[in-house]
Structure formats: structure tokens, C-alpha cells
Amino acid sequence: MKKDKKFYRDSLKELKPYDPHELPYKIKLNANENPYGLPEEIIEEILRKAKNLEYSRYPNANSVKLSEIVSSFWGLTRDNIVIGNGSDELIDYLIKAFSEKGRRIITTAPSFAMYKIYSIINGSTFVQIPLSQSNFSLNEDKVLEEAKKEDSSIVFIAYPNAPTGNYFAEDKIIKIIEESGCLVVVDEAYYEFGEKTFVPLISQYDNLVILRTFSKAYSLASLRVGYLLSNPEIINEVRKVKSPFNVNTFSQLAAQAVFENKEILKDSIEKIIKERERLINRINELPSFKAHPSRTNFVLVEVGSKENTDLVYNNLLKQGILVQTVSDPAFSTSRYFLRITVGNKEENDILIKGLENVSKNRPLTRLIYKL
Ligand SMILES: Cc1ncc(COP(=O)(O)O)c(C=O)c1O
Incomplete structure (x- = not known):
């Protein structure tokens, strides 16, 4: 269809529909959700009240x-x-x-x-x-x-x-x-x-x-x-x-x-914070990755080049682990990152194994920005 019609907006030409990255996964670490979910007692209260x-x-x-x-x-x-x-x-x-x-x-x-x-x-x-x-x-x-x-x-x-x-x-x-x-x-x-x-x-x-x-x-x-x-x-x-x-x-x-x-959610928030620190430390033990400090429920992991970032993303995806690539040319055209949500302990262990597998199978050159 031609877009030379007067009713199309020029300002939307470059904008692509939002891509929610809804890909098949075993472990979802791409959207900064709470991995522990709502406690059962809150779900029950919601469903009970929802009847009326x-x-x-x-x-x-x-x-x-x-x-x-x-x-x-x-x-x-x-x-x-x-x-x-x-x-x-x-x-x-x-x-x-x-x-x-x-x-x-x-x-x-x-x-x-x-x-x-x-x-x-x-x-x-x-x-x-x-x-x-x-x-x-x-x-x-x-x-x-x-x-x-x-x-x-x-x-x-x-x-x-x-x-x-x-x-x-x-x-x-x-x-x-x-x-x-x-x-x-x-x-x-x-x-x-x-x-x-x-x-x-x-x-x-x-x-x-x-x-x-x-x-x-x-x-x-x-x-x-x-x-x-x-x-x-x-x-x-x-x-x-x-x-x-x-x-x-x-x-x-x-x-x-x-x-x-x-108050009931405090427990899962504390667990996420603990896991976040563990995840950062474990990732920083691996060559070729740098996990930056975080005050959130996600970790920004610097991988180096765009090629390496894509390689790690695709490799994790093949292992069923969905993360998010992030880059912003307004910040840098040479620094590329993965944004990884802090999962529960089991998920984080699988992620760390996954990252180990990637760097074992194809060692990544160290292109990470030196602080
Ligand atoms: C900084 C920031 N603001 C707002 C939002 C949007 O959250 P909501 O799900 O309430 O639209 C997000 C979600 O990722 C976020 O990271």
C-alpha cells in the first residue's frame, strides 16, 4: 500500500510498532517482572472479592x-x-x-x-x-x-x-x-x-x-x-x-x-535484592562480561561489541533463556549491553550456567569499556 496519502502522518514514518519480544522461552528474564508472582493469599482475596x-x-x-x-x-x-x-x-x-x-x-x-x-x-x-x-x-x-x-x-x-x-x-x-x-x-x-x-x-x-x-x-x-x-x-x-x-x-x-x-511482598523483594547481588558477583567472575551495580530488579550486563551481544542473546535464547538487548546510539555507538531481570535462585543459576556455556563454546573477546 502506498503511503503518499494525505492522511498518513510524516512524524510516524520512522516509528515501528512496539516489539514486545514475545518469543518462546523456559525462563523469562526480559521484562523486569517479579519472578515470585503474587502470594497465594492475595490471589485468593482478589478472586473472592471479584465475585461481587x-x-x-x-x-x-x-x-x-x-x-x-x-x-x-x-x-x-x-x-x-x-x-x-x-x-x-x-x-x-x-x-x-x-x-x-x-x-x-x-x-x-x-x-x-x-x-x-x-x-x-x-x-x-x-x-x-x-x-x-x-x-x-x-x-x-x-x-x-x-x-x-x-x-x-x-x-x-x-x-x-x-x-x-x-x-x-x-x-x-x-x-x-x-x-x-x-x-x-x-x-x-x-x-x-x-x-x-x-x-x-x-x-x-x-x-x-x-x-x-x-x-x-x-x-x-x-x-x-x-x-x-x-x-x-x-x-x-x-x-x-x-x-x-x-x-x-x-x-x-x-x-x-x-x-x-x-507487607507480604517484602519477602520476595528482599529475596530479589539478595539474588541481584549474588548474580552481579557471579557474572563478574566470568570473563567477557561486566555486570554493573544495580538498585533495581535487573542487571545491566556489558558484553562488548554488537556481534558479541547478539551472539550471547541468541545463544541464551537457544537455551530457553529470554533476556533483553539494549543499546542507545545517543549514549554510545560502541557499547552494547544485555538487560537481565533478576529471577529466582533456580532461574539465576540456570542463567549463570547459560552465560558460562556461551563463553566456553566461543570465547568472547574482551571489548568491555574499562572504567
Ligand atoms: C522506568 C520505567 N518506567 C515505567 C515503566 C512502565 O511500567 P508499567 O508496566 O506500569 O507501564 C517501566 C517498565 O519497564 C520502567 O522500566
């Missing part, structure tokens, strides 16, 4: 009960929160509400892929500021240089950053909040694995938004629930662009049950 839902009625439009439970936990009110169909949806809403065609959105390189995708979809200009090559730290002066330009609208900062797994210095982020003149979105998707947060600063700044998700530590990726916290003025703007019934009734109920029982 009004399936013929539209969902509560603003997820009022869930909003109350979550916002009050953070010492806030319903006027400080929007619940989304995953935090992905909230990224889209923020761009729709605060950016528009031709306005600039700024983030780091590398960073979470959906900032770019939703920027392109909404016609915004996407600008990336590379992190330091030596330790993935934030160049706040460069971010500010871009953010202070008249047509800049939003700065997205993942905290900890994905896929690098590190926290940026708090004072650098505060400087960006104070001086950029932009809406600053601090995406705390992996909060539970490091527990550093900007939530207490919401009342202090009128341009700060915090993003959270139920998809990672809270084991609820399948039901797509995330939330954002901010001041009532920002919340009101987001509600203007929100789909009326964006979060379905079942997801609202399940997220409520998870949030109310989140």
Missing part, C-alpha cells in the same frame, strides 16, 4: 478507592493522584497534557524507551542528554541547558534509571526541578528495590510529578496499574486528557488488595 464486582457497569472513572488508599499512605489526598492503565499510559497523558507538537521533551541517554515513543506519537521533539561513560551519572548542566530553552516542556528522569540501574545524585535532580522551568517527572518504577524517593518534595515544588507502577515489585504486570502523584493543579491538567474509564474494575480491585497487603 458489577461486571455490567463501567469502572469507577477515577479509581476512587484505590486512589484514596494509595494517596493517604503517602500522606496525600485523592487530589494528588491519577491512576493509570500501567504507568506507560500516564507517561502518554503527561506528554498530552504538558507538551505538544514541536515542544521539547528532555531525558537522559540511555533511559526508559517509552519516553521517546510517546514523544514521537504526540509530535514532541525528543532530546537526550548522554550519561557519563564512566559511571552513568547525570549531566545536570547539559540537561538544564536544554530544559531552559523556551520550547522545552518536560524533563523525564528515571530514578533509579533504566536500563543502567543507578540512582542519580539527589542534589542534581533538585537543581533541575528548581531551575529548569519544566515539568519534572521522576519515574520511580523500581522504588521498592532501593526505597529512595522524591514523594516528600511534592508539596514543596509546583512542577514535580512522581510515577510509580504495580508491574515490578508488586507482581501485577498483567493487570496494568500505575499511578502518578503531584499537586492538585498538575493532577487537574492530567485529568483533562485522561480516558474516562481508563483502569478496569478488576484491576482496581486487585491493585487495592496488593497495596493493602504489600
